[in-house]
Amino acid sequence: MDFEFSEEELAFQAEVEAFLDATQDPAVMDPARENMAQIVDTPERRAFMAQLSEKGWLGITWPTELGGKAGSGVYEYLLNEALARRGAPQIGKGVGIIGKTLIRHGSDKLKSEFLPKILAAEVEFAVGYSEPDAGSDAAAMKLKAEKVDDGWILNGTKIWTTSAHFADWYWVGARTDPDAPKHHGITLFLVPMDHPGLTVNAIWTMGDERTNEVHFDNVHVPDDYVVGELNHGFQYISEALDLERFTMFTFSPIQARLDLLTEYVKAAKRDGRPLKDDPVVRSRIARLTAEAEVARVLGLRFVAAATHVEGKPPTTQASQYKLYATELSKRLADASMDLAGPESLLAVGTDTAPMRGRAESTYRYTVLDTIGGGTSEVQKNIIARRKLGLPKNF
Ligand SMILES: Cc1cc2nc3c(=O)[nH]c(=O)nc-3n(C[C@H](O)[C@H](O)[C@H](O)COP(=O)(O)OP(=O)(O)OC[C@H]3O[C@@H](n4cnc5c(N)ncnc54)[C@H](O)[C@@H]3O)c2cc1C
Known part of the structure; x- marks a missing residue:
């Protein structure tokens, strides 16, 4: 190979x-x-x-x-x-996730309305799967969609919708059949974010970035804005999440941060002695370097498997890559804090900060990586069930 x-x-x-x-x-x-x-x-x-x-x-x-x-x-x-x-x-969200899912499952109307806008960079999306009582178990979502003559009325609450405060359209899952088994009663909708029935409230994260809670109050969605088949939404969401786990959790920032840490270790001194001479430091950075190569190659394997846009995205490869790369990203953030010592607490933008202040910022930001797009435990469950054939635990 x-x-x-x-x-x-x-x-x-x-x-x-x-x-x-x-x-x-x-x-x-x-x-x-x-x-x-x-x-x-x-x-x-x-x-x-x-x-x-x-x-x-x-x-x-x-x-x-x-x-x-x-x-x-x-x-x-x-x-x-x-x-x-x-x-x-x-290019993750529009081109990589929503566009590709619409190509596979969207109606001609949705394709002709949204695909040209995505290609022209004229539309931004927010993605609404998570709810206050449905995160890891996204299929437990309760946002209620009730049928009316010309469409659907949506009521309920989504949480953690990143981008809702500036997006044009909401890619959102709702329960259309409360009596069906939970994975089979969900439908995916496209809703304009300026709909008067939507209220967007900010939630600020420890990474200084904003995500949101979104309330739906009698939000009318015409039938034309149902994505794919009624009650098949969870299948589309699962495919979109496979794409997200790869496209939105990139490898190159991990390598760039490892390069910064390596430069730091080569130049810094601790108690008057070069850090690069310390066998424990050398061992740690060598191990991170080997692990980064594993993450890179796992990513490349996914590219090879996911080349064709029409094919179903590979599930276990996406989970393996996301689990390994994002956990490595956190280990690397821990190492940057440990190796730079007390000065690693200096904020980004501080002239004298080691690694240009990236240690403290990545320590805060990388927490999100092992949560968004499905937590590490969820990735392990997917690998256990779908790759190893182990029984379901929920
Ligand atoms: C900053 C941020 C941005 C986000 N952006 C979006 C977004 O744009 N759109 C969106 O829809 N969602 C978004 N999310 C939500 C994210 O996908 C969820 O937070 C995530 O899926 C976990 O769900 P939860 O927070 O409800 O935690 P829970 O599901 O309650 O999990 C709590 C803990 O229990 C563990 N756990 C749960 N179930 C199991 C199990 N069966 N086996 C083992 N362990 C388990 C989890 O791993 C976790 O450690 C975002 C989250 C954050 C923090």
């Missing part, structure tokens, strides 16, 4: 890097936002995405008849990883 990139792929990577060099703008690129850098939450970030669109870099893997390039997933991977390394907004 060859894990090296071809000449064409490397040429594309170089083209992307040259574009990013030329577009350096701190208002658009901020690696210290860690995984939240991917969201497209300001006019500057929207304008940047429009530039990616003009270059034809959105929808690389989408079919040509839907405006894509029918290209290999490797190109999408190279683009997304390059964006993530710079802390630039990324």
Whole structure:
């Protein structure tokens, strides 16, 4: 098996890097936002995405008849990883998750309305699966959808909806059949975020980023805005989560932080002695380096398996990658705090902070990585059940 990139792929990577060099703008690129850098939450970030669109870099893997390039997933991977390394907004949510799910399951109306807007970077989405009593067990969602003549009326509450305060559309799951087994009574809807029945309340996280609670008060959704088949929503949500676990948890920021820590270890002294001479420090950084290579290769295996947009996304590969990469990201954050000692508490932006203050910020931010998109325990359950055939525990 060859894990090296071809000449064409490397040429594309170089083209992307040259574009990013030329577009350096701190208002658009901020690696210290860690995984939240991917969201497209300001006019500057929207304008940047429009530039990616003009270059034809959105929808690389989408079919040509839907405006894509029918290209290999490797190109999408190279683009997304390059964006993530710079802390630039990324293609995950629209192109990678919602677009691909609409291509597989959406009606012609939804495809013709949303796919061109996604390709033109003209629409941003919020994703609403979690509720106050339905997180890991997302199929327990209770947001009520009742049938009326021309559509559905939605009532209830979603929680942790990142992006709800700036998105244009809400990709949201609701219970359409309360009598069916829980996985079979859920339908996916698209709802405009400016609907007067929606109230969005901020929740601020320890990573200084905003997520939201969203209340639905008699929100009318026309039948045309049901995604795919009625009561099949949980199947689509599961597929979308497989895509999310890979597309929205990128590897390159982990490597960039490991490089920062390695540079620090090479240069810093503790009690007058170089840190690089300490066998415990050397052992720890060597181990992290080996683990980073495992995470990189797990990611590449997923790319190979997920190249075709029409195929069902690979489930256990996505869970294995997400579990390993995000747990490594946390171990790396712990190591940065430990090895830089008390100064690691200095905030991002402090001139004298080791690793430009990234230690304390990644320590706070990486907590989210093992929760969002399904916790590490949920990933382990998926691997146990679907890969190993072990019994269900809930
Ligand atoms: C900052 C942030 C942003 C988010 N953004 C979004 C978003 O945009 N859209 C969205 O829909 N959701 C979002 N989420 C929600 C996220 O997906 C959930 O928090 C996550 O799925 C866990 O659900 P929960 O918080 O209800 O925890 P719970 O499900 O209550 O879990 C609590 C603990 O119990 C463990 N646990 C639960 N069930 C099991 C089990 N069967 N076996 C073993 N252990 C178990 C969990 O691993 C966890 O450690 C976000 C969350 C955060 C923190």
